[in-house]
Amino acid sequence: xxxxxxxxxxNPLNIRRSGDKWQGLCSCQNDREFFQFxxxxxxWRAAFRILCKTYYNKYKLRTIRDIVSRWAPAKENNTAxxxxxxSDYTGIGPDKVLASPQECTTDWLLIGYAMAVVxxxxxxxxxxxxxxxxxAVG
Numbered sequence: 001x002x003x004x005x006x007x008x009x010x011n012p013l014n015i016r017r018s019g020d021k022w023q024g025l026c027s028c029q030n031d032r033e034f035f036q037f038x039x040x041x042x043x044w045r046a047a048f049r050i051l052c053k054t055y056y057n058k059y060k061l062r063t064i065r066d067i068v069s070r071w072a073p074a075k076e077n078n079t080a081x082x083x084x085x086x087s088d089y090t091g092i093g094p095d096k097v098l099a100s101p102q103e104c105t106t107d108w109l110l111i112g113y114a115m116a117v118v119x120x121x122x123x124x125x126x127x128x129x130x131x132x133x134x135x136a137v138g
Contacts, residue, residue: 004120010037012116012124013047013071022046023135040124044132047112052101052137064111065094071115082118089114101137109133 006014015022015035024042025035037043055061061070068083087094090110101108109129116124 004122005031005034006043006116006120007040007122007124009034009043010040011035011043011046012040012120012129013043013050013112014119015043015046015050020046040128041131041135044112044129045135046132047116048101048108048133048136051112052108056098056101062097063095064090064092064098067111068115085118086111086114089117105133105137108137 002008006012009031011034016033017029017031017035020035022035022037022042022045024037024039024045026038029036035043035046037046051067055067055070059070061067064086065083068086069079072079072082074080083094090107092098092107092110098104098107098111112133113124113126113129116129
């Protein structure tokens, strides 16, 4: 059986292709919809840049409900189920206001990991995620 697309693409949160020039992209992008990264840590880096820099800092998204509603809009996903799964998996209430990634790193790691489980339907090795977080946030 084939691995899930996000794992094959080293893109654990299935970031859609756009004009962004992410670090660690594969030189040849064969997937027409989603970015392909050269290693899982680079896919995680991009994911945490979006979650921690863009969503938290730029758009001021402060809850799992807000984050997932933007990440997985209802027109394409069962957003309510996605929110419930991330909240249940992390133990963080869907409407709990999150501290910054620098103040509460563990919550952000849990949220990113739970989103990857939802996106891929399986757990992933944690070490590339930790490396990606460090590359993204420092």
